[in-house]
Amino acid sequence: MSLTVYRRAHFNAAHRLFREDWNDEKNKEVFGKCSNPNYHGHNYELIVGLTGEVDSETGYLIDLKILKNLIKDEVEDPFDHKNLNIEVPEFEDLNPTVENIAIVIWNKLRKRLDKKFDISVELYETPRNFVIYTG
Ligand code: NI
Secondary structure, three states: OEEEEEEEEEEEEEEOOOOOOOOHHHHHHHHHHHHOOOOEEEEEEEEEEEEEEOOOOOOOOOOHHHHHHHHHHHHHHHHOOEEHHHHOHHHOOOOOOHHHHHHHHHHHHHHHOOOOOEEEEEEEOOOOOEEEEOO
């Protein structure tokens, strides 16, 4: 019997979507307001899901304190109140779209969690725009 537990988290971060090989006009045409050369912020809402078997001894899928601390170490501490383009190495050469941020988060969590869990990353860039990545 498999089940999914979820943990919500939140971070604020600044970004700019652009390609260096395109001029400002082309970047604006493709990425709109998110290509503002002076950056802008979003309030990101993150929901991490872990799917697996409930441990019959504890009744837990995972101790949620472990998941909470993992999200803090891998997402909140490195991303919160940061400029993603400038301060987060993963986005040095990767456009920080909500798609790519979700993939980066999933990869970071995958490295730290037991293979027995399936991971889903649901990331909201705005209340209406979000992605779900499951690997
Ligand atoms: Ni944006």
